[in-house]
Amino acid sequence: MARNKIALIGSGMIGGTLAHLAGLKELGDIVLFDIADGIPQGKGLDIAQSSPVEGFNANLTGASDYSAIEGADVCIVTAGVARKPGMSRDDLLGINLKVMEQVGAGIKKYAPNAFVICITNPLDAMVWALQKFSGLPKNMVVGMAGVLDSARFRLFLSQEFNVSVQDVTAFVLGGHGDTMVPLARYSTIGGIPLTDLVKMGWVTKERLEEIIQRTRDGGAEIVGLLKTGSAYYAPAASAIEMAESFLKDKKRVLPCAAHLTGQYGVKDMYVGVPTIIGAGGVERIIEVEFNKAEQEAFEKSVASVAGLCEACVAIAPSLK
Numbered sequence: 274m275a276r277n278k279i280a281l282i283g284s285g286m287i288g289g290t291l292a293h294l295a296g297l298k299e300l301g302d303i304v305l306f307d308i309a310d311g312i313p314q315g316k317g318l319d320i321a322q323s324s325p326v327e328g329f330n331a332n333l334t335g336a337s338d339y340s341a342i343e344g345a346d347v348c349i350v351t352a353g354v355a356r357k358p359g360m361s362r363d364d365l366l367g368i369n370l371k372v373m374e375q376v377g378a379g380i381k382k383y384a385p386n387a388f389v390i391c392i393t394n395p396l397d398a399m400v401w402a403l404q405k406f407s408g409l410p411k412n413m414v415v416g417m418a419g420v421l422d423s424a425r426f427r428l429f430l431s432q433e434f435n436v437s438v439q440d441v442t443a444f445v446l447g448g449h450g451d452t453m454v455p456l457a458r459y460s461t462i463g464g465i466p467l468t469d470l471v472k473m474g475w476v477t478k479e480r481l482e483e484i485i486q487r488t489r490d491g492g493a494e495i496v497g498l499l500k501t502g503s504a505y506y507a508p509a510a511s512a513i514e515m516a517e518s519f520l521k522d523k524k525r526v527l528p529c530a531a532h533l534t535g536q537y538g539v540k541d542m543y544v545g546v547p548t549i550i551g552a553g554g555v556e557r558i559i560e561v562e563f564n565k566a567e568q569e570a571f572e573k574s575v576a577s578v579a580g581l582c583e584a585c586v587a588i589a590p591s592l593k
């Protein structure tokens with residue numbers, strides 16, 4: 274059986290890490306693409322030279338021409354710019370929207386059957402625009418954010434409770450911005466909801482709120498430390514988890530920015546919700562029940578994403 278083909282559009286910090294992880298996991302042959310000629314070729318060769326040491330089989334190539342992504346099964350998009358200290362993700366909208374237009378055209382022409390995972394920020398608006406620019410089916414275009422935000426929440430909870438990260442589950446829904454919605458009621462330690470753990474006296478409500486706020490600020494915390502860009506190891510691992518679920522038809526339940534057609538009362542927008550990802554792309558959107566506070570927080574987050582989509586339309590009226 275021929276190997277899968279994975280196209281990485283953008284070969285910067287996340288793109289290079291994606292290539293390394295995809296190689297180590299033997300997910301398929303890997304094409305790194307970037308407009309900065311030499312970077313994708315150099316990273317591809319470097320990672321390929323690690324394969325005899327690590328013992329994985331994958332062809333890694335680099336390119337600056339979209340024809341190289343022809344027939345890709347998965348495209349992971351990180352092309353664009355990352356924020357620096359003092360910036361919000363939303364400040365990237367104008368420049369990254371133009372990048373999405375080019376990337377969308379490239380995918381439409383050369384990889385129209387791919388499962389596309391967008392990572393570029395501001396995530397929910399960029400994946401929305403990328404789907405429209407590419408014209409690919411909506412269930413085959415998805416945004417990565419919820420897996421990352423939930424992983425951050427899981428790590429902070431495991432540290433607080435001194436338990437294995439493997440025994441912590443978490444759902445962070447809504448837009449990937451300051452209004453994201455970490456859901457305590459749907460996040461658990463060994464299957465016990467955090468709200469029950471508060472009642473059991475394992476953690477105070479106030480301490481839990483601090484952990485939730487640290488999760489919301491998780492991206493900014495790393496930007497503040499790195500100073501030259503944003504997180505890349507955990508974002509790459511998160512997108513690889515999604516790609517693997519598609520390629521191996523694992524049907525993982527993962528929070529992703531998915532196209533909504535009325536679920537959660539939202540139409541024609543991408544927002545973070547629990548999804549099932551398998552060979553059919555986003556195969557199902559899970560609608561959990563919200564209480565009043567959760568509903569209000571989700572609506573606030575959706576309103577913020579809607580504002581960003583409107584800003585995109587103001588720049589690129591064809592998106593309407």
Ligand SMILES: NC(=O)c1ccc[n+]([C@@H]2O[C@H](COP(=O)([O-])OP(=O)(O)OC[C@H]3O[C@@H](n4cnc5c(N)ncnc54)[C@H](O)[C@@H]3O)[C@@H](O)[C@H]2O)c1
Nearest residue numbers: 283284285286287308309352353354355392393394417508
């Ligand atoms: N969704 C998330 O959870 C999440 C997490 C981390 C980072 N991000 C976002 O991912 C993006 C990439 O982050 P990074 O750290 O890899 O940045 P980076 O600057 O290291 O890499 C971006 C790459 O995109 C390339 N590029 C720019 N314009 C291009 C174009 N028109 N076509 C093709 N390639 C182009 C650049 O040459 C660069 O190599 C940023 O927008 C960042 O904010 C999102």
Ligand SMILES: O=C(O)C[C@H](O)C(=O)O
Nearest residue numbers: 356362491492493503504
């Ligand atoms: O914070 C950023 O700008 C990058 C990314 O969205 C993240 O959450 O790490």
